[in-house]
Amino acid sequence: MLVTKYVITSSESNILPSDIAMKIYGSKYEVLVKETCFGVVINGEEEVINALVKEIRALDPAGIFIKDRGFPPGDPRRCRGRRGGGARPGFYMIESESKMLPLISRALAFQGDIPDIPEKKKPLPIKRLEEIIKNGLS
Amino acid sequence: MAKVIVYPPTSMILSDLVERMGHKALVVPEAVRRLVTASGIESPPLNMTPEEPKKGLRYAAVDVPSGVRGRMSLIGPIIEEAEAAIIVEDPGWLTGCAGCSRTNELVRLLIRTKGVPVLDLSYPTNDAEAKVFVSKIRTFLEGLK
Numbered sequence: 350m351l352v353t354k355y356v357i358t359s360s361e362s363n364i365l366p367s368d369i370a371m372k373i374y375g376s377k378y379e380v381l382v383k384e385t386c387f388g389v390v391i392n393g394e395e396e397v398i399n400a401l402v403k404e405i406r407a408l409d410p411a412g413i414f415i416k417d418r419g420f421p422p423g424d425p426r427r428c429r430g431r432r433g434g435g436a437r438p439g440f441y442m443i444e445s446e447s448k449m450l451p452l453i454s455r456a457l458a459f460q461g462d463i464p465d466i467p468e469k470k471k472p473l474p475i476k477r478l479e480e481i482i483k484n485g486l487s
Numbered sequence: 488m489a490k491v492i493v494y495p496p497t498s499m500i501l502s503d504l505v506e507r508m509g510h511k512a513l514v515v516p517e518a519v520r521r522l523v524t525a526s527g528i529e530s531p532p533l534n535m536t537p538e539e540p541k542k543g544l545r546y547a548a549v550d551v552p553s554g555v556r557g558r559m560s561l562i563g564p565i566i567e568e569a570e571a572a573i574i575v576e577d578p579g580w581l582t583g584c585a586g587c588s589r590t591n592e593l594v595r596l597l598i599r600t601k602g603v604p605v606l607d608l609s610y611p612t613n614d615a616e617a618k619v620f621v622s623k624i625r626t627f628l629e630g631l632k
Contacts, residue, residue, distance in 0.1 A: 351524065357499060406507070415506065416499035419519025426523070439497065441582040446499045449610060452617035453500055463622045464615045 352395045353418040356405055357388035357443065359450035362412030369405055369413075376401065383422040387447060388413075390422040411457040414450060416443070489631040492569035494594060495585045496562055501573055504621065508628045513569055515585070518561040547593060558590040563597070571631050572598045573624060576609045604631070 358364055370384045373391065378401050380393035391398060406413050418439075425431040427438075436444075492513040493501035505512035522534050535557060543556025546563040574595060585591060599605060606627040611617035 352520065355499070414499055414503040416502055417512075417514050417516040417520070419516040419523055421524065424523075438583045441580065442495070442497050442585070443499060445578070445580045449500060449617075452611050452614060453504075453621065455614055456611075456617035456621040459618055459621075463618050466615055466619055 350395050351392060351421070352398050353390060353392045353421050354398055354402060355388055355390055355416040355418050355443070356402070357414045357416060357447065357450070358409070359412040359414070359454040360447070361451040361454060362409050364409045364412060369408065372405065372408065373401065376404065381422060387443060390418065392421050411454045412450075414453075489570045489628075490568055491571045491573060491628070491631070492565055492598060494572065494574040494591075494598065495578075495581055496565065496594070497581075497583060497585050498575065501575065501624075504624050505573070505628065508625060510571075510628055510631065513565045515561055515565070518565060522561070546597065552589070554587055555590045555593065558587055559593065562590070562594055566594065566597050566601065569598070569601065569603055571603050571627075572601075572605045573627070574598065574605060574607050576607070578610050 356366075356369055358366060358369070366384050366386070366388050369389050370382050373380060373382045373389070378393065378397050380391050380397060380401060383390040383392075391401065393401070402415055406415065420427045429435055429437055488510050490511045490513055491505045493505060495501075496513075496515040498514075502512035502514045522539075525534060539560040540553045540556040542560035543553075543558070543563065546559040547556050577591065581591065604627070606623060608620060608623060609616075611620045
């Protein structure tokens with residue numbers, strides 16, 4: 350079965366989408382590659398893609414992220430070149446999560462004690478609010 | 488290797504972390520792929536036929552908007568397959584398949600009532616939170632068979 354995956358690089362990674370594309374071009378695998386601003390889209394047989402993904406990830410284990418994609422690359426139902434421009438619907442999710450990738454990359458590469466984080470302030474429970482109102486009005 | 492559903496079901500970070508730690512991430516793009524690459528498009532452009540909202544009837548009543556039932560026809564079978572779940576608090580920018588708030592509530596409810604191990608998290612906003620985020624996911628996934 351043909352599968353499509355995104356290979357997305359963290360903005361702090363030293364690996365560029367073009368580096369990944371060049372590695373794929375130079376590899377033995379027969380896959381379709383599309384280079385984008387945030388990484389590459391690869392399409393091919395499932396076993397081939399899984400093997401390739403392992404090799405690509407080895408370029409920067411903490412800085413390269415892989416995501417499944419439903420539509421094949423350049424699919425006219427999603428390709429903005431055929432739809433008159435604008436980002437495709439799923440791009441906003443990638444864009445939002447991409448901003449977090451440097452944090453996740455550093456966390457993946459981190460080896461040491463996990464810091465203690467104080468619990469975030471929770472909203473005032475309704476019962477406590479009722480008590481405050483009753484005490485204030487009585 | 489356990490099958491782990493991630494919420495948001497289109498999350499790149501969560502699906503990547505699950506896969507790199509040796510488990511199978513259950514995500515919506517796989518369900519979409521089955522639909523859009525099936526031979527013979529019955530209902531262009533997305534091949535959503537009247538059958539899909541009917542499949543969604545297993546999870547939502549008939550008076551629920553068809554958009555919810557349509558989404559559930561994709562996400563519902565994934566939930567049934569799940570052996571564990573990672574739920575990240577709604578970050579406020581869910582789009583596409585995960586862009587319907589009512590569907591999202593139903594998805595979270597179905598996951599929680601299924602009785603599988605669930606890890607609840609929030610997206611990190613700084614380095615310390617990110618370390619805790621990754622560490623919790625790693626510990627959770629290592630605890631699965």
